[in-house]
Amino acid sequence: MKNGEVVKLIDVYKTYHTGDVDVHAVRGVSLEIQRGEFVALMGASGSGKSTLMNIVGCLDRPTSGRYVLDDADVSALDRDQLADIRNHKLGFVFQSFNLLPRTSARENVELPLLYGAHRLTNAQLREKADAVLASVGLAGREDHHPSQLSGGQQQRVAIARALVNDPEVVLADEPTGNLDSRTSVEIMGIFQQLNERDITIIMVTHEQDIAAYARRNVVMRDGRILKDFNVTQRFDATAELGKIAPIDSEL
Amino acid sequence: MKVGSTLNIALRALRRNKMRSVLTALGIIIGVAAVIAMVGIGNGAKAQVEAQIASLGQNVILIFSGSTTSSGIRTGWGGAGTLKIEDAEAIRREVPGVAAVSEEVVSTTQVAAGNQNWFTRIYGESADYLDIRQWPLSDGAPFTAQDVRSANKVCIIGRTTASQIYGNDDPVGQILRIKNVPFTVTGILTPKGLSTQGVDQDDVVIMPFTSAMKRVVGGTTLRNINVQIGDGRQIAAAQQQIISLLRQRHNIRAGRDDDFTVRNQQEIADAATATTAVMTVLLGSIAGVSLVVGGIGIMNIMLVSVTERTREIGTRMAMGAHGSDILMQFLIEAVTLSSVGGVIGIVFGIGASQILSSYAHWPTLISLSSIIVAFMFSAAVGIFFGFYPARKAAALDPIEALRYE
Numbered sequence: 340m341k342n343g344e345v346v347k348l349i350d351v352y353k354t355y356h357t358g359d360v361d362v363h364a365v366r367g368v369s370l371e372i373q374r375g376e377f378v379a380l381m382g383a384s385g386s387g388k389s390t391l392m393n394i395v396g397c398l399d400r401p402t403s404g405r406y407v408l409d410d411a412d413v414s415a416l417d418r419d420q421l422a423d424i425r426n427h428k429l430g431f432v433f434q435s436f437n438l439l440p441r442t443s444a445r446e447n448v449e450l451p452l453l454y455g456a457h458r459l460t461n462a463q464l465r466e467k468a469d470a471v472l473a474s475v476g477l478a479g480r481e482d483h484h485p486s487q488l489s490g491g492q493q494q495r496v497a498i499a500r501a502l503v504n505d506p507e508v509v510l511a512d513e514p515t516g517n518l519d520s521r522t523s524v525e526i527m528g529i530f531q532q533l534n535e536r537d538i539t540i541i542m543v544t545h546e547q548d549i550a551a552y553a554r555r556n557v558v559m560r561d562g563r564i565l566k567d568f569n570v571t572q573r574f575d576a577t578a579e580l581g582k583i584a585p586i587d588s589e590l
Numbered sequence: 591m592k593v594g595s596t597l598n599i600a601l602r603a604l605r606r607n608k609m610r611s612v613l614t615a616l617g618i619i620i621g622v623a624a625v626i627a628m629v630g631i632g633n634g635a636k637a638q639v640e641a642q643i644a645s646l647g648q649n650v651i652l653i654f655s656g657s658t659t660s661s662g663i664r665t666g667w668g669g670a671g672t673l674k675i676e677d678a679e680a681i682r683r684e685v686p687g688v689a690a691v692s693e694e695v696v697s698t699t700q701v702a703a704g705n706q707n708w709f710t711r712i713y714g715e716s717a718d719y720l721d722i723r724q725w726p727l728s729d730g731a732p733f734t735a736q737d738v739r740s741a742n743k744v745c746i747i748g749r750t751t752a753s754q755i756y757g758n759d760d761p762v763g764q765i766l767r768i769k770n771v772p773f774t775v776t777g778i779l780t781p782k783g784l785s786t787q788g789v790d791q792d793d794v795v796i797m798p799f800t801s802a803m804k805r806v807v808g809g810t811t812l813r814n815i816n817v818q819i820g821d822g823r824q825i826a827a828a829q830q831q832i833i834s835l836l837r838q839r840h841n842i843r844a845g846r847d848d849d850f851t852v853r854n855q856q857e858i859a860d861a862a863t864a865t866t867a868v869m870t871v872l873l874g875s876i877a878g879v880s881l882v883v884g885g886i887g888i889m890n891i892m893l894v895s896v897t898e899r900t901r902e903i904g905t906r907m908a909m910g911a912h913g914s915d916i917l918m919q920f921l922i923e924a925v926t927l928s929s930v931g932g933v934i935g936i937v938f939g940i941g942a943s944q945i946l947s948s949y950a951h952w953p954t955l956i957s958l959s960s961i962i963v964a965f966m967f968s969a970a971v972g973i974f975f976g977f978y979p980a981r982k983a984a985a986l987d988p989i990e991a992l993r994y995e
Contacts, residue, residue, distance in 0.1 A: 393989055398992075419914075425910045427910070431908045431909070433905075441606040442602065450909050453598065454595070454906070
């Protein structure tokens with residue numbers, strides 16, 4: 340396991356030109372995230388957290404400043420090079436899951452492998468996908484389509500998809516935004532388990548009590564980092580679930 | 591790049607929308623089937639005409655008397671009696687490469703035997719005529735060169751004439767009265783069927799041209815001369831020599847028009863097949879329009895599909911798909927639809943033309959080349975109409991695409 344920072348942003352700016360107005364979405368952010376961290380990126384809408392997430396996710400390039408991911412400067416790479424970086428080093432979890440409809444959980448998880456540099460046989464694809472699905476507790480549901488799965492199960496499929504290429508960083512954009520509170524805690528539980536296995540997680544959320552499952556919170560406002568602190572009273576998903584479960588059983 | 595994976599991805603995407611895929615391919619299926627069937631009908635008609643032209647004989651040059659302007663009156667082929675027996679003999683003697691010559695006179699008249707009579711065409715020919723036309727007898731014997739020299743009262747008759755006069759009796763050796771002259775029937779021709787003009791070629795009596803001129807038609811001039819050339823490559827040269835020989839014999843000065851008309855079989859065939867060729871092109875292009883409409887159907891569905899799947903495209907890009915992967919995926923989807931549709935369409939098209947052949951009795955001819963062209967064209971339709979939607983998909987910005995509702 341390598342040590343040191345996996346994500347390093349140095350004085351990053353992002354400016355959008357919409358008509359005559361320049362929108363300064365990110366104004367000089369410097370941020371270092373170490374391997375094995377679990378960071379919640381917070382802020383109100385318009386705070387620049389989504390733009391910053393897009394840059395960290397190599398979906399967008401900074402207008403100025405440098406972004407070093409896994410010891411490689413990625414701030415000046417072109418579209419296809421960024422796509423390869425996303426494939427090899429990053430895993431994405433979205434608010435609305437973004438699973439392919441009418442496609443089995445297994446085939447959804449296989450998706451990043453199909454765009455990888457290595458050609459795998461169908462048997463190898465299947466083996467990898469099934470292993471990752473089992474690790475998020477979905478063994479036996481490999482052939483289910485998204486419409487046959489609950490929201491929490493769908494998000495687990497999405498997490499399995501993000502993990503299948505052994506990424507350096509898992510990026511989650513409001514992963515609990517479409518889930519009820521109990522399922523949200525379950526998903527946080529999975530993130531905490533992954534984090535125990537030294538997987539780096541960066542999660543965008545605007546919910547204080549979801550951010551409390553992370554180890555570190557970064558709060559943005561007006562394109563700048565407002566606060567950056569380690570979570571002192573960290574929630575433990577297993578314990579929280581224990582508190583919710585009795586209420587469920589009463590219903 | 592990962593062509594195998596992209597193919598896999600595209601096929602999975604098509605399988606996800608089975609109904610839509612089938613309906614989209616249906617446009618191409620109908621288009622290709624129409625092209626195959628229409629071109630099959632056109633080619634069948636063309637082949638039929640060509641077979642009939644070939645029955646005129648191989649490497650044949652036809653010389654008609656007439657088309658003269660010497661008196662300012664154009665009389666048309668065979669109209670003015672300008673061809674003489676001596677002309678035919680001169681051609682036989684002086685033009686190199688000539689294999690056979692048949693002097694021809696034609697008349698229509700009433701023929702009779704017993705208590706039956708029939709109005710038919712009388713052809714006066716030389717003994718080489720049946721060889722030139724490659725027209726064998728089904729029974730009896732042909733008249734000979736000796737019969738021609740002596741103007742003997744012998745004839746051979748076509749199947750239609752035979753059945754009209756003699757019914758089921760064997761005509762060979764029987765007497766046929768033509769203008770009250772008794773001719774002996776020596777043979778009966780194999781049936782040839784209708785000509786390209788719809789004339790029954792079996793409704794005919796063929797006799798030595800000398801007998802015809804002396805006893806039936808009268809006159810001293812020939813309607814036309816049939817010349818067969820031994821080697822097909824010498825036809826053009828022989829045609830030129832015939833023209834200059836006849837101009838010389840007819841004392842036609844330079845600058846004046848010929849008083850005869852020379853046509854070779856290829857020219858006649860070209861004229862006759864031109865009509866069917868036009869028909870083939872016409873039918874094929876109408877069917878081709880439906881193929882293009884099928885292609886537009888593919889483009890329409892692919893465009894809808896790109897819009898509908900914007901978020902999927904964004905997800906794929908986030909997972910590491912290059913623009914070229916997305917382009918290839920949508921292009922392969924389009925080409926798969928069009929070429930699978932093409933293959934099914936070929937099968938349907940062949941089936942449709944078989945049905946037309948057997949129920950409507952239209953001759954159809956499916957050539958391998960038309961199948962290959964139809965398949966290539968349908969694949970090309972997929973590429974052409976699939977490219978624009980595919981490029982649109984590939985050019986999407988991943989952030990915008992992920993945010994698309």
